[in-house]
Structures are given as structure tokens and as C-alpha cells.
Amino acid sequence: MTDKFRLTLAQLNPTVGDIDSNAAKARAAWEAGCAAGADLVALPEMFITGYNTQDLVMKQVFHETAIAAVEALARDCAEGPALAIGGPAVENGHLYNGYYICKGGRIVSTVLKHHLPNETVFDEVRLFDSGPLGGPYAVGNVRIGSPICEDAWHEDVAETLAETGAEFLLVPNGSPYFRNKIEVRQNMMVARVVETGLPLVYLNMVGGQDDQVFDGGSFVLNPHGELALQLPVFDAVIAHVDFERGPEGWRAVPGDKAHLPDACEQDYRCMVEALRDYCGKTGFSKVLLGLSGGVDSAIVATIACDALGPENVRCVMLPSEYTSEASLEDAEAVVKALGCRYDYVPIAKGRAAITESLAPLFEGRAADITEENIQSRLRGLLLMAMSNKFGEMLLTTGNKSEVAVGYATIYGDMAGGYNPIKDLYKTRVFETCRWRNTNHRPEWMKGPAGEVIPVRVIDKPPSAELREDQRDEDSLPPYEVLDAILEMLVDGDASVAECVAAGFDRDTVKRVEHLLYISEYKRFQSAPGARLTPRSFWLDRRYPIVNRWRDPSAG
Numbered sequence: 001m002t003d004k005f006r007l008t009l010a011q012l013n014p015t016v017g018d019i020d021s022n023a024a025k026a027r028a029a030w031e032a033g034c035a036a037g038a039d040l041v042a043l044p045e046m047f048i049t050g051y052n053t054q055d056l057v058m059k060q061v062f063h064e065t066a067i068a069a070v071e072a073l074a075r076d077c078a079e080g081p082a083l084a085i086g087g088p089a090v091e092n093g094h095l096y097n098g099y100y101i102c103k104g105g106r107i108v109s110t111v112l113k114h115h116l117p118n119e120t121v122f123d124e125v126r127l128f129d130s131g132p133l134g135g136p137y138a139v140g141n142v143r144i145g146s147p148i149c150e151d152a153w154h155e156d157v158a159e160t161l162a163e164t165g166a167e168f169l170l171v172p173n174g175s176p177y178f179r180n181k182i183e184v185r186q187n188m189m190v191a192r193v194v195e196t197g198l199p200l201v202y203l204n205m206v207g208g209q210d211d212q213v214f215d216g217g218s219f220v221l222n223p224h225g226e227l228a229l230q231l232p233v234f235d236a237v238i239a240h241v242d243f244e245r246g247p248e249g250w251r252a253v254p255g256d257k258a259h260l261p262d263a264c265e266q267d268y269r270c271m272v273e274a275l276r277d278y279c280g281k282t283g284f285s286k287v288l289l290g291l292s293g294g295v296d297s298a299i300v301a302t303i304a305c306d307a308l309g310p311e312n313v314r315c316v317m318l319p320s321e322y323t324s325e326a327s328l329e330d331a332e333a334v335v336k337a338l339g340c341r342y343d344y345v346p347i348a349k350g351r352a353a354i355t356e357s358l359a360p361l362f363e364g365r366a367a368d369i370t371e372e373n374i375q376s377r378l379r380g381l382l383l384m385a386m387s388n389k390f391g392e393m394l395l396t397t398g399n400k401s402e403v404a405v406g407y408a409t410i411y412g413d414m415a416g417g418y419n420p421i422k423d424l425y426k427t428r429v430f431e432t433c434r435w436r437n438t439n440h441r442p443e444w445m446k447g448p449a450g451e452v453i454p455v456r457v458i459d460k461p462p463s464a465e466l467r468e469d470q471r472d473e474d475s476l477p478p479y480e481v482l483d484a485i486l487e488m489l490v491d492g493d494a495s496v497a498e499c500v501a502a503g504f505d506r507d508t509v510k511r512v513e514h515l516l517y518i519s520e521y522k523r524f525q526s527a528p529g530a531r532l533t534p535r536s537f538w539l540d541r542r543y544p545i546v547n548r549w550r551d552p553s554a555g
């Protein structure tokens with residue numbers, strides 16, 4: 001009877017739709033396992049297709065190509081350790097989220113996911129059929145049970161596997177980041193270990209996909225929930241874990257326990273990786289953005305430099321007559337500290353030309369928000385011209401507070417392809433700037449160390465500078481109040497009455513609720529951005545654009 005079992009964990013970064021390169025990564029991991037004398041090399045959920053494929057996986061030619069790629073991998077990896085890899089599976093005309101076990105040149109077992117997640121960003125009920133509760137598969141003389149991701153968030157799958165002879169659990173995941181999710185996962189997996197008495201291997205992928213970032217952080221638990229191995233978050237790694245069989249069954253030999261960074265660092269890393277992978281996987285190596293001297297564009301410039309390197313980031317100051325001397329100095333100071341390119345393109349002439357063109361039509365009408373927004377739209381136009389000319393993707397810079405209340409000009413400063421801070425409230429933007437000024441991680445930050453965002457930029461009152469002496473707080477509640485209300489209305493789906501009971505002014509809450517609802521059309525047309533919470537705008541929170549409902553609670 002085998003007394004030792006070596007498992008290779010491939011915490012790697014697939015790309016949705018790039019089946020060949022995902023297969024090549026799986027193959028390389030298997031070779032590493034081979035060299036290390038592993039018995040089994042495991043890859044995460046849906047690794048062959050990348051995750052999350054959304055409707056693409058339902059396309060017959062796509063899932064058939066993915067299945068053929070798994071069969072080819074099985075043939076290529078015939079001599080050596082078994083290979084376990086996630087991918088779509090078809091049985092009796094039904095499509096499943098499957099986990100393949102390959103050995104001796106063929107697929108020897110296929111596990112079918114039972115619990116299909118269908119909340120937040122997941123729509124698996126739309127995509128897949130639910131597999132039956134099943135038993136373990138054998139690798140040599142060892143029987144392993146594989147609840148697939150969501151399957152391990154419920155008791156029954158692991159319980160059935162334990163009852164039918166599983167000796168340990170290997171859970172492949174495609175589990176995207178949100179703040180503090182590591183604790184949620186660990187608590188969930190400890191519960192499975194305590195219920196079944198079996199060791200558990202939690203294997204997650206890394207990398208960005210549209211708005212989501214898979215943050216890795218794979219780990220191994222021994223019976224009673226003791227942590228035996230902790231892989232780093234966000235890094236692609238291949239690690240080996242040894243199991244030994246004693247009188248009480250299998251136990252993992254304790255290994256390295258990677259340091260888990262705090263929530264602020266994880267959020268920052270998530271924004272960096274999201275942008276890096278969005279660019280890398282869509283074929284952009286360079287980005288540009290409008291740098292106003294304000295805090296939002298400063299943190300976006302910093303994230304961009306950390307993701308792509310300062311040499312690949314162009315910051316453009318596009319001043320109008322309302323742009324203060326301080327804003328010009330601040331923008332220059334940011335660029336100097338970051339070491340990226342700075343361009344200066346005044347918008348006065350273009351604005352005068354537009355005003356002149358429209359003058360006959362607008363005659364007799366007072367200047368209003370129209371003229372303010374022309375400035376923003378002119379910047380959008382000029383920045384998109386530079387994007388076309390230089391092949392650089394334009395970044396948008398609206399934080400979650402602004403995105404929530406529609407405090408941005410559609411086709412103006414909303415023009416752009418990706419928004420790294422879309423899920424970061426303004427109060428957290430300040431916190432993030434301070435964190436980045438005092439923390440540098442050269443392993444994954446390509447930007448320089450030190451105070452890259454001058455304190456003055458963080459401390460000055462936010463202003464859109466679209467008219468004389470404009471302050472955000474003239475038209476919005478102070479950000480501390482706005483963000484606290486939004487956290488209740490958006491993240492907590494609270495009622496107006498609940499916000500009032502929490503101490504907020506009723507009229508202010510009602511106004512914020514109104515702004516939130518009337519700006520749905522803007523969010524529908526907005527750039528995607530890194531998801532940091534389980535209530536990000538897009539897939540987590542899906543509200544109608546036409547919506548006449550206003551919460552009557554609290555009068």
C-alpha cells in the first residue's frame with residue numbers, strides 16, 4: 001500500500017480562450033511534477049479554457065476544442081504522474097463544468113460540478129447542467145475526492161465523497177478576489193475538513209479576466225483544520241506537497257506558509273494585476289490617461305506605472321482656463337516622481353472653436369453644464385486621438401463614489417477602455433495613496449519607491465475644475481458621508497429607512513439614491529474595472545436602466 005503521495009499544485013494564470021497556451025502551461029506544470037517525482041499534478045478549475053468564459057463555453061466548437069485539448073494533453077502526459085485539469089465536459093448531450101483526471105495516455109475519470117454558483121459574478125446555471133453527487137477517483141491506490149469550487153462551499157459534496165471512501169480532498173477553484181475573501185474561503189474549507197475528518201487541498205488560479213482577478217492563495221489543511229501549506233496570493237507558482245499515510249490516514253507534511261498581505265495591499269495588488277493582465281491579454285503594452293493634478297488620476301497613473309512600467313505610461317495634462325497653477329505643478333510633480341512621460345495639450349483653442357461653431361444655435365441661452373462638459377469631452381476626444389495614433393489604451397479614472405452617483409461626463413472623462421479604480425470609493429482612494437507612498441514591493445511593482453503622490457495632492461479639496469472655484473462638495477455630500485451612504489445603499493442594498501436609522505440625513509440619502517438610479521445608463525456605457533468587492537458595478541449588481549422606483553421608506 002502506498003504510504004507517500006506527492007501532489008504538485010499549479011497555481012497558474014490561464015487566458016480565457018487561449019486553449020493552446022493554457023494547455024502548454026499545464027504541460028509545463030506536469031513536466032515540473034515529473035521532475036519532482038509527483039504522483040499527481042493538479043491544475044485549477046476550467047484551466048484549459050480559462051475562467052470565467054461566460055457564454056463562450058456554450059458554443060459547441062469552443063467546448064469541443066477544449067475537450068480535444070484535454071485528450072491531447074492526456075496522450076502527451078502518458079508516462080509519469082497523473083494530471084488533473086478543469087475543463088468543460090459533455091455527457092449525454094449535457095454540458096458540465098468538469099474536472100478531468102488523466103493517466104496512462106487517456107482520461108480515466110471526469111468529475112462533474114454539482115453546485116453551480118449563480119450569484120454575484122457567476123451565472124453557471126445559465127451555462128452548465130448540474131452533475132450528480134459522485135464518489136472519489138483513484139490515483140494509484142489513493143482515492144481522492146474533488147469538489148469543484150462552489151461544491152466545497154456546501155456540505156453535501158464533501159460529505160458524500162468522504163462516505164464513499166475519499167482519503168483526501170482536492171478542491172480546484174476559479175475563485176475571484178474580493179476584499180478579505182481569503183478568510184471566507186479558509187473558514188469554509190476548515191468546515192469541510194472538520195465535517196469529513198479529511199485533509200483538504202484548496203487550489204486556486206491567478207490572473208485577471210475582465211473585471212475579476214483570481215488571487216491564488218492556495219492552501220492545504222490537515223485534519224482538524226491545521227494549516228499545512230500556504231501559497232502566496234496573486235503570484236503564479238508551482239509547489240509540491242507531500243502526503244504521508246499514518247494510522248489515522250493521510251496527513252500533509254507541513255511546508256512553507258506565505259505571508260498574506262493586509263486588505264489595503266491586496267486591493268492595490270488586485271488593481272495592478274487587473275490592469276496588467278487586461279492589457280497583456282488584450283494586446284496592449286502601453287496606456288495613457290489625462291492627469292489633472294487631482295488624486296484620482298494620480299493613483300491611476302501610479303497603478304499603471306506599477307503594472308506596466310513608467311516607460312509605458314503617458315500622462316497628459318490638458319489645461320483649460322479653470323486649471324489652477326497648483327494643478328499644473330501637482331501633475332508635474334506626480335509625473336516626475338513616477339518617471340513616466342508627460343505631455344501638455346491646452347484645450348483653450350479647441351474649446352473656442354467648438355463654442356464658436358455652436359454659438360448660432362445656442363444664442364440667447366445661458367452658459368450651463370453644457371459648456372462644462374464640452375471641456376471634458378474635448379479632453380476625451382484629444383486623448384482618444386492620441387490613443388489611436390500611438391496605440392496606447394486610454395484609462396478612465398472615476399472612483400466608485402463618482403461612478404455610483406454619475407459624477408462624470410459621458411463621452412468625456414468616461415471615454416476609455418479600463419478603469420482600475422472603478423470599485424474603490426473616494427475615501428479609500430486617499431487611503432490607497434498614503435499606503436502606496438509608504439510601501440513598495442519591487443517583486444510586483446514596476447514603478448519607483450517613495451512618495452509618488454505628493455501629500456498636497458491627497459490633502460487638497462477635490463474639484464473637477466470645470467468652472468471657477470468648483471468643489472466636488474458643492475454638489476455632493478462630503479465624501480465620508482457619501483461613501484458611508486453608498487456602502488449602505490450599494491454594497492448593503494439597504495433601504496432609505498435603514499440609512500436614516502443609521503444616522504444619515506433623510507433628504508441627503510434620498511438624493512444619493514436618486515443619483516444612483518438615474519446614472520445607471522452611464523454605468524451601462526462605462527469601462528470595466530478591477531473588482532474589489534462582492535458588490536462591484538457590472539455583474540455583481542444588475543439594476544435596470546429605466547427605473548422609476550424610489551424607496552418610500554422613512555417618508
Ligand SMILES: Nc1ncnc2c1ncn2[C@@H]1O[C@H](COP(=O)(O)OP(=O)(O)OC[C@H]2O[C@@H]([n+]3cccc(C(=O)O)c3)[C@H](O)[C@@H]2O)[C@@H](O)[C@H]1O
Binds near residue numbers: 372376398402463545
Ligand atoms: N437615462 C438616460 N439614458 C440615456 N441617456 C441619458 C439618460 N439620462 C440622461 N441622458 C443623457 O446624458 C446627458 C447627461 O450626461 P452628461 O453629459 O454626462 O452630463 P451630466 O451628468 O449632467 O453632468 C456631468 C456631471 O459630472 C460632473 N463631472 C464632470 C466631469 C468630471 C467630473 C469628475 O469629478 O470626475 C465630474 C459634472 O460636474 C456634472 O455634475 C444628457 O444630456 C442626456 O442626453
Ligand SMILES: Nc1ncnc2c1ncn2[C@@H]1O[C@H](COP(=O)(O)OP(=O)(O)OP(=O)(O)O)[C@@H](O)[C@H]1O
Binds near residue numbers: 290297464
Ligand atoms: N486639466 C486636465 N488635464 C488632464 N486631464 C484632466 C484634466 N482635468 C480632468 N482631467 C481628466 O478627467 C478626469 C476627471 O477629473 P476631474 O478633475 O474632473 O475630477 P476628479 O474625479 O476629481 O479627478 P482627479 O482627482 O483626477 O482630478 C481626471 O481624472 C483626468 O483623467
Ligand SMILES: NC(=O)CC[C@H](N)C(=O)O
Binds near residue numbers: 148150175
Ligand atoms: N467557480 C466557482 O464555483 C466560484 C464560486 C465560489 N463560491 C467562489 O467564489 O469562490
